[in-house]
Structure formats: structure tokens, C-alpha cells
Amino acid sequence: MHYDARKNEHGLPHDPFKAIVAPRPIGWIGSQNKKGQKNLAPYSYFNGVSDQPHYVMFSSNGLKDSLINVEETGVFTASLATSNLFDQMNVSSVPAKYGTDEFELSGLTARQGNYVDAPCVSESPAVLECELWKVLDLPHSSRKKNTGNYIVIGHVIGIYIDDNFIKNGLFDFKLAEPLGRLGYMDYGIINAENSFTKNRPELNEGGEVLPVKEWDGSYK
Numbered sequence: 001m002h003y004d005a006r007k008n009e010h011g012l013p014h015d016p017f018k019a020i021v022a023p024r025p026i027g028w029i030g031s032q033n034k035k036g037q038k039n040l041a042p043y044s045y046f047n048g049v050s051d052q053p054h055y056v057m058f059s060s061n062g063l064k065d066s067l068i069n070v071e072e073t074g075v076f077t078a079s080l081a082t083s084n085l086f087d088q089m090n091v092s093s094v095p096a097k098y099g100t101d102e103f104e105l106s107g108l109t110a111r112q113g114n115y116v117d118a119p120c121v122s123e124s125p126a127v128l129e130c131e132l133w134k135v136l137d138l139p140h141s142s143r144k145k146n147t148g149n150y151i152v153i154g155h156v157i158g159i160y161i162d163d164n165f166i167k168n169g170l171f172d173f174k175l176a177e178p179l180g181r182l183g184y185m186d187y188g189i190i191n192a193e194n195s196f197t198k199n200r201p202e203l204n205e206g207g208e209v210l211p212v213k214e215w216d217g218s219y220k
Helices: 065-073 083-091
Strands: 027-032 038-043 046-050 055-061 075-079 110-112 119-121 126-137 149-161 179-181 187-189
Touching: 027 046, 027 055, 027 065, 027 119, 038 055, 038 065, 038 119, 055 065, 055 126, 065 075, 065 126, 065 149, 075 119, 075 149, 083 179, 119 126
Parallel strands: none
Antiparallel strands: 027 038, 027 075, 046 055, 055 149, 075 126, 110 119, 126 149, 179 187
């Protein structure tokens, strides 16, 4: 099938876009307002956008509490959402009035960042601490009407890793089992059973692709 995505006339029961752009990391964003009221919310549009320096982004559909807090304070955290924390992550997604503490609501321990004054999930094996760089109002967004989408880009200035998840000098994501957001109300888990390691291919002098070898520990 083909359809005009601008009109979204797919004729299906639900929009398939999120099921196609999958899996996506879950941005478990911790923030607080100037009064110190904490907020925790998972965002399905989240990812890293650059390395050295490290930048991440999350996208807010409407003027959600996280966006309001981040613009007010200029900082936020992103805690890694893992399989053992799924229920707590899911609870933190509940629509709640502004000022509600989703850490308390979901039974999580809030810990202030080491580099930014924003809360993170103490139970998470890894946390990114971020300073706000820029908020992009996507076309057709209206702050007055609280409609549209807003991209929050943050500079990662601090990273926490639980030492129990460092094996042979590497962050062991297979042990951490991060959650991935799929389409509709679907989720996936990344672990040892569904992940693998391969080197990138190389070309010989004749421009032919050489057989791909197992990873030799050299990150390219």
C-alpha cells in the first residue's frame, strides 16, 4: 500500500508510523520546577543525536510538564528504563495534574543529579544528566493553543553508570535489559537472547567486500 502521510489517509485502524520507526529508546525524563516539585515521564520519541560532545533529544506532543520544567530550569535527566522497571515506568506515564510527583506515585527513589539540579531514578543502572541547549517548535505548533510538537535538545554533561553493569570495561546493556518502544502499545526488551555483535565490513584493494568477522574489540 501507499498513502499520503501528510493527510494520514492510511485506512488502517491505527497510524502505523510508530510501528515502522521502531524500536525506539525510552527517554525517562526527570525534571523539576523552580518550586522543587519533581516530575518523571517516559517519552517514546527519544534518542542520542551526536557523540563528542554528547547530545540527546526528546520530543513533547504539546506543552507537557517535562517541557515546561526544562524551559524553566534549563536542566533535565534521562534515566535508562529497563525490564525490571517496566511497571514503574508505565505508571509514570499516567496523565496527572501539574506538580504531581511521579517518582512517589510509581514507588521510585528520586536522586538529584551530580552535575545538574534535576531528579533521576535511583534504581536505574544508567543516567544522563543534561543541560538544555535548545527547544525547537516544529511547524504548525501553537503554544497558545497547546498543540503541536516540540523537540528538546540537551547537552549531556554528566553520566552515571552503576558499577555492577560494567563488565570487561564495557557497559553491559545485555545485563541491564533496556526497554524499547515499538508500535501501538507494544514494547521490547534488549538482552543476550536477541542481540549480537559484528564488525563493520571492509573492502580489499579491488573494492570487493571482505567477509565480515566477529567483533575483535576494536570500536570503529
